[in-house]
Amino acid sequence: MRVVISVFLLLAAVSAGASTADASYRDIFGKEFLTKPWAGGQVEESVCISCHASDIIKPEIRDIPQEWKKSWHYHNNVSCEDCHGGDPEDAEMSMSPERGFVGTPEYSEVPEMCGKCHIGILKNYLESGHGKALKASKTGPNCVTCHGSHDIQKASIKIINEARCSRCHSYERAKIMKQALFLTEKKIRDIDNNLKRLKREGVFTDEEDKSLFRTHAEYRTLFHTVNVGLVKKSTDKFAKKLGLIEDKIDKTFRELEFRKNFSAFLMMVFIGMGIVVFMLAKTYKD
Numbered sequence: 271m272r273v274v275i276s277v278f279l280l281l282a283a284v285s286a287g288a289s290t291a292d293a294s295y296r297d298i299f300g301k302e303f304l305t306k307p308w309a310g311g312q313v314e315e316s317v318c319i320s321c322h323a324s325d326i327i328k329p330e331i332r333d334i335p336q337e338w339k340k341s342w343h344y345h346n347n348v349s350c351e352d353c354h355g356g357d358p359e360d361a362e363m364s365m366s367p368e369r370g371f372v373g374t375p376e377y378s379e380v381p382e383m384c385g386k387c388h389i390g391i392l393k394n395y396l397e398s399g400h401g402k403a404l405k406a407s408k409t410g411p412n413c414v415t416c417h418g419s420h421d422i423q424k425a426s427i428k429i430i431n432e433a434r435c436s437r438c439h440s441y442e443r444a445k446i447m448k449q450a451l452f453l454t455e456k457k458i459r460d461i462d463n464n465l466k467r468l469k470r471e472g473v474f475t476d477e478e479d480k481s482l483f484r485t486h487a488e489y490r491t492l493f494h495t496v497n498v499g500l501v502k503k504s505t506d507k508f509a510k511k512l513g514l515i516e517d518k519i520d521k522t523f524r525e526l527e528f529r530k531n532f533s534a535f536l537m538m539v540f541i542g543m544g545i546v547v548f549m550l551a552k553t554y555k556d
């Protein structure tokens with residue numbers, strides 16, 4: 271384990287040293303994220319994984335390690351002990367409370383388990399109709415109701431669908447919210463594509479990248495408020511912020527266009543001058 275971690279750190283150090291100059295904001299963010307305490311090689315076999323995939327576990331839950339290996343958490347080094355606690359290196363003590371094992375959370379304790387890492391979301395969730403209903407009467411959905419527990423995938427507004435959201439109440443409010451979120455999402459995608467186009471033209475877009483990344487991250491926690499009024503109002507706010515980035519992009523595209531036209535114009539002038547000089551020289555010779 272220690273060897274793996276030092277190799278990991280060495281690689282991280284080498285790559286950080288080699289590429290800080292041209293690394294984009296996203297790369298820097300990724301590296302920063304990977305230095306968090308839960309990162310660092312635990313994705314290899316641990317005693318939790320090997321024992322839980324073995325015959326001593328009852329068949330109904332034996333495929334949990336398999337499910338987890340398909341998850342986005344697996345790809346981001348979030349392993350069994352990061353949620354359940356315990357010691358992944360010591361089979362005998364692995365599930366002992368002394369080593370921080372907390373076992374399976376109660377239905378209403380799931381948000382705190384996930385919120386250890388997803389802090390902003392936990393806050394929005396607890397203040398929401400869903401969070402309040404969960405705490406008051408266990409009638410609200412918890413994180414697992416919408417995301418699952420072991421096979422968690424990257425989230426999107428596809429999670430908002432009639433089958434899931436009409437289990438406890440009508441789908442109407444969910445639908446209005448999905449429409450508002452959809453518009454913002456589309457705008458973010460369009461801007462992202464335009465930034466990529468600019469980058470291909472050799473334009474430096476770090477500032478806009480950062481701004482878009484921040485706006486997108488802020489916007490994505492919004493759903494958990496399940497506050498239709500707030501989502502609609504925030505959609506206007508995000509539209510304004512995104513509009514500013516869009517204006518800058520449009521301006522850059524116009525400048526690029528102007529520069530291209532201007533070079534074409536200069537080229538024409540030079541060719542024209544060339545022809546005149548050639549003609550003059552010819553007349554002179556004649």
Ligand code: HEC
Nearest residue numbers: 318319322331334335338348349350353374375380414419
């Ligand atoms: C992202 C957090 C997370 C990770 C990572 C995770 N679990 Fe869980 N696990 C949960 C939650 C939440 C529950 C309770 C809800 C449920 O049953 O789906 C649970 C339930 C369980 C249960 C009880 C299931 C039952 O039906 O009684 C077992 C056993 C378990 N996990 C083992 C594991 C093992 C082994 C790993 C690693 C391969 C793992 N978990 C990784 C969050 C996680």
Ligand code: HEC
Nearest residue numbers: 317318321327328350351354355356357358361364373374
């Ligand atoms: C040597 C085998 C073994 C190891 C190692 C092991 N477990 Fe378990 N675990 C079990 C068995 C057996 C059960 C009971 C499951 C059953 O009912 O079949 C269990 C149950 C669980 C449960 C659900 C029961 C509860 O108390 O909430 C969770 C969650 C869990 N293990 C997580 C872990 C984690 C996390 C690790 C590593 C830190 C781990 N286990 C290591 C064998 C193991």
Ligand code: HEC
Nearest residue numbers: 381384388392395411412413416425426427429490491493
């Ligand atoms: C009622 C369903 C629902 C519940 C309950 C729920 N989520 Fe979500 N979650 C979603 C939807 C829908 C999205 C996608 C939102 C988007 O892309 O705009 C999402 C997005 C996310 C994201 C990705 C956004 C980001 O900022 O990275 C994370 C992480 C997440 N949820 C974690 C949680 C956690 C932790 C909880 C519990 C505290 C929770 N969710 C409760 C539906 C839910």
Ligand code: HEC
Nearest residue numbers: 308342346348352353383384386387413417419423424425
């Ligand atoms: C130990 C920290 C940790 C815990 C605990 C944890 N997560 Fe995560 N989660 C992460 C990391 C790291 C990522 C990957 C980075 C990212 O996508 O934000 C992630 C990604 C996600 C995503 C995908 C985000 C996206 O970009 O679409 C969802 C959804 C999610 N987690 C839900 C949960 C739920 C539900 C729980 C509890 C059952 C949970 N997480 C517990 C660290 C954690």
Ligand code: HEC
Nearest residue numbers: 399403409410411429430434435437438439443444496497
């Ligand atoms: C496990 C049951 C359950 C599920 C599943 C569920 N909800 Fe809810 N929802 C509730 C409860 C309870 C309330 C609070 C009481 C109320 O306002 O009706 C609520 C309230 C809401 C509200 C109104 C909040 C407010 O402040 O006015 C919206 C919007 C909402 N849910 C959207 C969704 C969406 C979108 C989904 C699917 C991704 C979903 N719900 C899935 C139980 C659920």
